Amino acid sequence: MPVPDNSCGNFINVALLHFKEDDGSKVQLHDFVDRVYKGIKKMVLDCAKVSSDDELFVMAEKIRIESIKAFTRSEMDLYMFNSWCRMPVYEADFGWGKPGWVSGLHVPGVEMVFLVDTKDGDGIEAWVSLEEDTMLLFQENPEIKAFTGQE
Incomplete structure (x- = not known):
C-alpha cells in the first residue's frame, strides 16, 4: 500500500555526500546546494525503488554504518x-x-x-x-x- 502524500513519521535516512579537495579550489555555495539537492533526490529515488520494509531497513542500515565508520575514523566532518x-x-x-x-x-x-x-x-x-x-x-x-x- 502506498504511503499517503501528507504523512510524516519516524523514518529517517541519510543522503551521504562527499566533498573532497580535488583540485584545491573551494566549493562555492551554489555548487554545495546543487550537490545537496542531487544527493537528496538520489536518496529519495533509491528509496522509491525499494519493494519491501526489510529491503528499506537494510539500505538505511548500510548507510548508517558507513556514516559511523567514516565519522569515527575522522575522515569527514x-x-x-x-x-x-x-x-x-x-x-x-x-x-x-x-x-x-x-x-x-x-x-x-x-x-x-x-x-x-x-x-x-x-x-x-x-x-x-x-x-x-x-x-x-x-x-x-x-x-x-x-x-x-x-x-
Whole structure:
C-alpha cells in the first residue's frame, strides 16, 4: 500500500555526500546546494525503488554504518540538514491552538541546518547551528552575507 502524500513519521535516512579537495579550489555555495539537492533526490529515488520494509531497513542500515565508520575514523566532518518545508506544521493543533512560530533545535556537538517554511508560507527560515569557530566563518562568508542582505 502506498504511503499517503501528507504523512510524516519516524523514518529517517541519510543522503551521504562527499566533498573532497580535488583540485584545491573551494566549493562555492551554489555548487554545495546543487550537490545537496542531487544527493537528496538520489536518496529519495533509491528509496522509491525499494519493494519491501526489510529491503528499506537494510539500505538505511548500510548507510548508517558507513556514516559511523567514516565519522569515527575522522575522515569527514558531519553536517546534518533537516527540512520540514511543505509540511503543514503551522496547521498542527494538539489541543492548545496552532503554533505561532516553529523553530529549529540546537543539539550540542551536532552541526545542523534546519529548514522550515515561514508562517505565511511565503519564505523559508534556515536555523543554522554550528560550533563557534565554524559559525564565525559561516557568518563572514560573502555569499551568505549577500544572500541574507547583510553586505
